[in-house]
Amino acid sequence: MLKLENENVLLHQEIKVLKLKLSRVQNNRDQLETELSIIRAENDELKTIVYTLEKRLTQETPILSPQIDTPVSENSFENGSIKSYGKKEQEPEFFSETGPDFDSKWYKNICIAKSHPNYIVLRNCSQVEHQSLDDFIFFRTVDGKETVSGCPFPEGVIIPPQSEFTIYSDHPGARNVYGKSCILHRYNTFGSGKVTENIILDETAKETANYILCVFQE
Structure with missing residues (x-):
């Protein structure tokens, strides 16, 4: 009986450790998703700037005849x-x-x-x-x-x-x-x-x- 109680205590401790690790993983995931969202937004903004510059270059730089x-x-x-x-x-x-x-x-x-x-x-x-x-x-x-x-x-x-x-x-x-x-x-x-x-x-x-x-x- 005592042995079973000790095993339950150890099991609860392992569960707590796993929950703590899972919480850290989730926090890291949320942080990475936030950073990824920011990077995607910056990437979209850069694409828009490049497209605008290329369009302006096409309009202002005609091919010479x-x-x-x-x-x-x-x-x-x-x-x-x-x-x-x-x-x-x-x-x-x-x-x-x-x-x-x-x-x-x-x-x-x-x-x-x-x-x-x-x-x-x-x-x-x-x-x-x-x-x-x-x-x-x-x-x-x-x-x-x-x-x-x-x-x-x-x-x-x-x-x-x-x-x-x-x-x-x-x-x-x-x-x-x-x-x-x-x-x-x-x-x-x-x-x-x-x-x-x-x-x-x-x-x-x-x-x-x-x-x-x-x-x-x-």
Whole structure:
């Protein structure tokens, strides 16, 4: 009989311990559920912010259309005839923060002022912003095929507002003048054809880089 009473006492003690542990587990569960609810609310808020920013980016950052349909002849270049693209009163507003550390962001103000088999003249159309070329890549295609892999411009090239910068192919008359011109030694000639400027987008339609694209038929 005494043994049975002792077993009952021990059993009640174990029950008390189990109830205490169960209470702690329940309290921890309630606390975790509260924290999870807060995290979910913050996650939903972040999703809303991201969606709003992406929608605004889509509205404020249109995909650029080609700016040149017909190349400028060599004679027109030598005679000083310049075909300019883009209105001065319209300042490009879109930019990327993934570019080089030039004012923490690089602005998109470039247009192609002249084209020739031996050179291409870029112009900074902005009246106030400097334009870095560190994020620009030069491509050349002939009959739809890329003849040379993408060629970046020399680092540190910055075009002042309303100024021009000449890109030369590697030919005898090419000139490499700091701040004025550079030579892309991968190309003996750019050929003749349509020269366009555009942007590269990744799979999420976000801007990743700029390129000067030469599309030629030879």
